[in-house]
Amino acid sequence: ARGALRRGVEDVSLWPGQRDALAEQLVASGDKPARLLQAIRSAYLPKWYDKLMELRVNNLVSSPVTITRNVIGNSAGVASRLVENVTGYLVDLPFEGVQRVRGAAGSANRRRAREITADVAGTIHGAIEGARLAWGALRDENVALSQGRIPEEAIRLPALEGRLGVAIRYPTRIQSAADLLFYSMNAEGRRYQLAMRQAVNEGHRGGAATARARELIEASRGVDLAVAERVSRGTLKPKNDAERIAGSAHGYAQEFTFRAQLGKYGQAAEQLRQAPGAAGGTTRLLVTFFRTPVNLAKFAAQRSLAGFFSPRNWRDLTSGDRERATSSVARLGLGTGIAYALGHVALSGAISGAGPEDPAARDALRRTGWLPHSVRIGDTWYSYRGFSPISEQLAAAAELAETWTKNPEGEVDLEALQRIGLAIARTNLNQPMWTGIADIVNAVLQSDDAYGERRTSGVVGNLVTGTVVPRSLAWAARTADPLQRKYGETFLDQMLQQVPGAREITVPFRDPLGRTFETGSGALAAFVPHSSDSRVAPIDRFLVAIQESPDRAVVGYPSRTQLGRRLSPEAFDALLQARGDLLLPVVNEVRKATNLQKPGAELAARKAIGEAVTTLSQAAVLKVVPKAELEALGLPETPASRTAVLAILREPMLRDAYTAPNRTDAEKRQIIETLTRAGSDPAAAATIRSAVLGESMPAPVPPSQPAP
Numbered sequence: 045a046r047g048a049l050r051r052g053v054e055d056v057s058l059w060p061g062q063r064d065a066l067a068e069q070l071v072a073s074g075d076k077p078a079r080l081l082q083a084i085r086s087a088y089l090p091k092w093y094d095k096l097m098e099l100r101v102n103n104l105v106s107s108p109v110t111i112t113r114n115v116i117g118n119s120a121g122v123a124s125r126l127v128e129n130v131t132g133y134l135v136d137l138p139f140e141g142v143q144r145v146r147g148a149a150g151s152a153n154r155r156r157a158r159e160i161t162a163d164v165a166g167t168i169h170g171a172i173e174g175a176r177l178a179w180g181a182l183r184d185e186n187v188a189l190s191q192g193r194i195p196e197e198a199i200r201l202p203a204l205e206g207r208l209g210v211a212i213r214y215p216t217r218i219q220s221a222a223d224l225l226f227y228s229m230n231a232e233g234r235r236y237q238l239a240m241r242q243a244v245n246e247g248h249r250g251g252a253a254t255a256r257a258r259e260l261i262e263a264s265r266g267v268d269l270a271v272a273e274r275v276s277r278g279t280l281k282p283k284n285d286a287e288r289i290a291g292s293a294h295g296y297a298q299e300f301t302f303r304a305q306l307g308k309y310g311q312a313a314e315q316l317r318q319a320p321g322a323a324g325g326t327t328r329l330l331v332t333f334f335r336t337p338v339n340l341a342k343f344a345a346q347r348s349l350a351g352f353f354s355p356r357n358w359r360d361l362t363s364g365d366r367e368r369a370t371s372s373v374a375r376l377g378l379g380t381g382i383a384y385a386l387g388h389v390a391l392s393g394a395i396s397g398a399g400p401e402d403p404a405a406r407d408a409l410r411r412t413g414w415l416p417h418s419v420r421i422g423d424t425w426y427s428y429r430g431f432s433p434i435s436e437q438l439a440a441a442a443e444l445a446e447t448w449t450k451n452p453e454g455e456v457d458l459e460a461l462q463r464i465g466l467a468i469a470r471t472n473l474n475q476p477m478w479t480g481i482a483d484i485v486n487a488v489l490q491s492d493d494a495y496g497e498r499r500t501s502g503v504v505g506n507l508v509t510g511t512v513v514p515r516s517l518a519w520a521a522r523t524a525d526p527l528q529r530k531y532g533e534t535f536l537d538q539m540l541q542q543v544p545g546a547r548e549i550t551v552p553f554r555d556p557l558g559r560t561f562e563t564g565s566g567a568l569a570a571f572v573p574h575s576s577d578s579r580v581a582p583i584d585r586f587l588v589a590i591q592e593s594p595d596r597a598v599v600g601y602p603s604r605t606q607l608g609r610r611l612s613p614e615a616f617d618a619l620l621q622a623r624g625d626l627l628l629p630v631v632n633e634v635r636k637a638t639n640l641q642k643p644g645a646e647l648a649a650r651k652a653i654g655e656a657v658t659t660l661s662q663a664a665v666l667k668v669v670p671k672a673e674l675e676a677l678g679l680p681e682t683p684a685s686r687t688a689v690l691a692i693l694r695e696p697m698l699r700d701a702y703t704a705p706n707r708t709d710a711e712k713r714q715i716i717e718t719l720t721r722a723g724s725d726p727a728a729a730a731t732i733r734s735a736v737l738g739e740s741m742p743a744p745v746p747p748s749q750p751a752p
Contacts, residue, residue: 413577558624
């Protein structure tokens with residue numbers, strides 16, 4: 045309680061916009077205590093929005109998958125820092141050699157070999173101390189709510205009361221515990237590194253250097269965190285070595301746990317997100333986290349081929365500061381080395397990128413066991429999506445391999461570097477912290493997927509489900525369901541797909557041949573989607589083998605728009621299944637009759653399958669669409685009404701009249717009802733002739749009245 049009260053009176057408990065608004069209200073209250081108390085009460089007591097935001101944040105980070113990915117990403121940050129330290133030392137060696145040849149005095153900030161082992165020792169010590177701090181965060185909610193990225197970005201004060209609120213906020217404790225652990229590892233590693241460098245550069249050797257490093261370590265630990273924060277930002281000049289080491293340790297810990305302060309443009313965007321009022325509140329709901337995912341993208345980009353476009357790398361390189369320059373070269377060199385090493389692995393077919401742009405071609409490739417954004421281990425593909433910053437490096441490698449494939453000379457031009465940067469950005473969106481903004485981007489860039497559905501409405505649906513349904517519950521639903529499900533178009537479908545037991549009643553995803561995708565059940569499939577190519581059907585290998593190009597599937601998806609109306613998810617599922625039942629035997633017969641060793645066999649097979657697709661697609665439409673059209677119009681399905689819709693589908697002139705622009709459902713009902721009487725009623729036949737000839741629809745004529 046004392047901890048909560050202390051945070052309540054600190055300025056960090058409110059967003060900057062809220063603090064400014066509170067200051068204005070306090071000044072305006074003058075000598076009126078009632079208005080003064082009301083302003084303070086309004087600023088600090090939780091409102092309904094604060095409770096909603098707290099629920100959303102904790103639901104988003106509650107999944108075991110999210111927690112695991114965060115741990116893996118932070119572990120990659122620690123490993124990257126250790127490797128960059130070694131690389132920086134190797135870069136610094138020739139620089140020091142040139143200085144000595146020139147007769148220049150040695151730098152007081154030159155890198156030393158002993159600092160590498162000191163860095164490792166500090167990281168280990170930080171892990172031990174960080175584990176103690178993490179355990180404290182798990183036990184004490186006050187500690188968790190004062191440390192880590194969630195208090196920094198989303199929740200400043202607890203809003204939900206009672207035991208229920210404590211239970212809902214438990215994912216915050218887990219995230220804060222992980223943040224404390226990895227912060228301590230990075231901070232102590234950097235602290236030990238700089239302390240040993242300082243000791244050796246002062247002329248100490250052996251045990252004396254160790255003793256001097258310990259003095260500097262203890263002194264830097266005594267520096268106030270607020271001072272270290274200002275030193276790391278560059279807003280305060282360190283007064284001594286202890287403050288310099290503490291500031292650098294804090295800055296490194298923030299950078300390698302992806303919590304560093306953003307640059308000028310990032311801070312401007314963050315101010316918009318934290319603005320008071322409806323605009324800021326809506327933005328925070330959509331972009332629940334901002335600093336962390338942006339830092340992840342920057343971290344990955346600076347350590348890849350795209351790092352040559354990084355302003356930070358160029359600033360450090362030209363700063364005149366020896367350590368910053370060597371660190372920049374280390375990042376660029378390490379990123380280039382990793383990119384080329386992984387690029388050759390991707391070139392061998394062990395790392396995949398986004399795959400073909402055509403949905404049907406991509407799904408045909410998936411049937412062979414391949415998965416987009418995955419790595420191949422043995423005969424199984426494992427998805428790497430969401431494991432930032434590792435995902436971005438693998439995606440960049442896949443893009444680099446594609447560049448080499450298109451350009452055998454191996455040149456990486458400006459356009460290729462731009463594609464690599466775009467691959468990093470797209471992969472960065474595939475993480476829970478970008479949930480809201482990723483939905484918006486998908487709605488704009490992927491408005492029509494294989495099924496042709498518009499995803500814009502899904503933004504609101506995902507916003508609601510992400511707020512009220514814990515990600516842990518959605519993970520459990522995916523764990524129990526072996527089938528890949530079709531993207532939920534309605535709010536109800538999206539809710540059902542995240543509830544165990546209810547997910548199975550939603551529409552499954554089907555390929556162009558009407559088959560479903562089995563993702564496998566169990567925790568591993570829910571953690572890491574994977575697919576094996578050990579049991580691929582011969583028909584799937586055949587269809588990929590005879591493709592004219594990787595981006596052109598032999599069998600595409602049928603049109604979802606029939607008779608001028610977009611089929612419902614259930615109706616389109618029935619259409620895919622009906623067409624697949626008819627088409628699969630034919631494709632199998634073509635496969636058995638085709639000898640791919642003969643010249644022209646691929647072309648002949650494509651032609652035969654193309655003709656079958658055209659014929660059998662129409663047969664499937666005639667089987668499924670009449671019922672779907674009658675249901676959409678609210679008409680009963682009778683033999684006569686079904687025959688009427690079949691006549692519309694078969695006769696081009698009648699179909700054109702039925703699907704004329706601006707044709708209303710009332711007019712369509714009238715046409716169908718009139719068609720059912722046309723065989724025995726001359727007036728009905730005349731009405732149909734008028735419609736076909738393009739004349740305006742006359743008023744409906746009851747069967748009992750004579751024709752006009």
